Amino acid sequence: MNRKTLKYVFVLITISIWAAFAASGQTVEQTARNLTRFETEWLTANLNGDGRWVERSIGGKQNVRHSTPDQAEQRETLTKQLLNVQVPDGAMKVRIIGTVSFLTNDPAKNRSFNFLDTLNRRGGKWEVIASSFAPTGDSQPDTVEPIEKEIRGLEKEAAKAILEKNEAAITRFFTADSVTNDPRGTLTRGYSGIIDAMRTGLIHYYSLERAVESVQVFGTTAVTMGNETVVVKDASGRPGDTVKRRFTNVWMRTGPSWQIVARHANVVSVN
Numbered sequence: 001m002n003r004k005t006l007k008y009v010f011v012l013i014t015i016s017i018w019a020a021f022a023a024s025g026q027t028v029e030q031t032a033r034n035l036t037r038f039e040t041e042w043l044t045a046n047l048n049g050d051g052r053w054v055e056r057s058i059g060g061k062q063n064v065r066h067s068t069p070d071q072a073e074q075r076e077t078l079t080k081q082l083l084n085v086q087v088p089d090g091a092m093k094v095r096i097i098g099t100v101s102f103l104t105n106d107p108a109k110n111r112s113f114n115f116l117d118t119l120n121r122r123g124g125k126w127e128v129i130a131s132s133f134a135p136t137g138d139s140q141p142d143t144v145e146p147i148e149k150e151i152r153g154l155e156k157e158a159a160k161a162i163l164e165k166n167e168a169a170i171t172r173f174f175t176a177d178s179v180t181n182d183p184r185g186t187l188t189r190g191y192s193g194i195i196d197a198m199r200t201g202l203i204h205y206y207s208l209e210r211a212v213e214s215v216q217v218f219g220t221t222a223v224t225m226g227n228e229t230v231v232v233k234d235a236s237g238r239p240g241d242t243v244k245r246r247f248t249n250v251w252m253r254t255g256p257s258w259q260i261v262a263r264h265a266n267v268v269s270v271n
Contacts, residue, residue: 029135032100032113036133040117043096046079047119047126093248093264094119094126097218099136112136114219116250118262120181129187130179130262132252136219148215151222151251154258158249159210159228165198173260175252180263183245206233206240210247220253228265242271 045053054072082094096119101112118130154173161169174191182188188197197203213226225248234240250262 028102028111029113032102032111033133035100036098036113036115036117039098039115040096040128040131042075043079043094044119044126044128046076047083047094047121089121089124092121093129095223099218114221116218116221116223118248118250118264120264129181129264130250132221132250132261134220134252147217147222151215151217151224151258152212154251155210155212155224155249158260159208162194162198162203163205163208165203167195167198170194170198172257175254175259175261178259178261178263181265182263183243183265183267204233206231206238222251222258224249224251243267244269244271 041053044050054076084092096117097115099112099114101110103110112135113133114136115131115133117128117132119126120129121127157169158173160166161173171191174194176190176192178190180188180194182197184202188194194203207230209229211226211228212224214224216223226246228245228247230243230245232240232243245265245267247263247265249260251258252261
């Protein structure tokens with residue numbers, strides 16, 4: 001098996017519950033966030049072999065619990081089937097995608113939220129490295145195509161901003177709390193971290209070509225995947241090594257614009 005990043009997608013069936021569930025004093029959004037956290041913690045516990053978390057859930061010691069032990073065992077079995085212990089840390093990820101829907105007899109009161117969490121394995125343990133949560137908005141299937149075109153255009157502009165070290169543009173394309181699992185094997189936090197990397201020469205490119213191979217739109221969240229070819233600029237300003245990478249960018253609509261909230265990029269070859 002090669003060392004390319006292996007992307008395992010853990011797709012959730014939509015969680016549909018009655019809005020009365022939130023009558024405990026929490027808002028609908030707070031309840032949706034709690035359900036999202038439950039799903040993420042459940043997946044993380046299974047990945048890390050933490051049977052105590054599942055036992056607490058079955059025993060009713062959490063706000064949300066499993067209906068039966070069989071349900072928990074089935075999820076654990078399916079999760080283990082995703083993994084390959086021979087793949088090294090940092091070379092694979094797990095993504096959990098889902099929708100929490102609150103349904104009532106009055107369609108006007110129905111609400112739903114999309115969430116997307118990404119986990120990586122470090123030091124033998126899985127941990128969440130990026131998370132997004134937002135109302136589903138008005139996006140319908142017939143609006144996906146123009147959004148995809150918009151995201152592809154933004155990817156080109158974002159790549160150009162990095163190549164040209166355009167700090168003002170970087171603050172537009174990345175959120176202040178974004179997280180980048182960068183090719184150097186570290187985490188770069190926020191647009192400020194990217195700007196620091198440019199100022200210190202960690203990002204110093206002669207050319208950068210980004211090819212988007214896939215765009216997935218989930219309401220106010222979009223996930224892009226593809227490849228990048230980077231030619232590093234040497235000390236004299238001339239072309240240096242050519243680096244080929246695989247990348248995943250998670251975009252989230254913040255008001256009228258889209259911004260990157262999470263990014264993963266890893267080197268696959270150096271010429």
